[in-house]
Amino acid sequence: MIDTPVAGKPLLTCDEAAAASVRPEPFPELPLPLELPLPDPFADAAEVLPPEPPPEEPPPPPLW
Secondary structure: OOOOOOOOOOOOOHHHHHHHHOOOOOOOOOOOOOOOOOOOOOOOHHHHOOOOOOOOOOOOOOOO
16 A cells, blocks of 8 residues: 555644544433342253152162
8 A cells, every 4th residue: 555645634633633532422321220130040940950860779689
């Protein structure tokens, strides 16, 4: 890319650059509630998982 002067004028003056860098805030500050109700991630776990089977007992030793 070759730098060529544009009619001997800078692209932006210092004042124009400073004015362009100051942006108004897009949205006013919105008040947020103190506590947001979050869903319980484990609320549906009992409905999704089947009940655990009872532990199996080891077989009795053989009688000789």
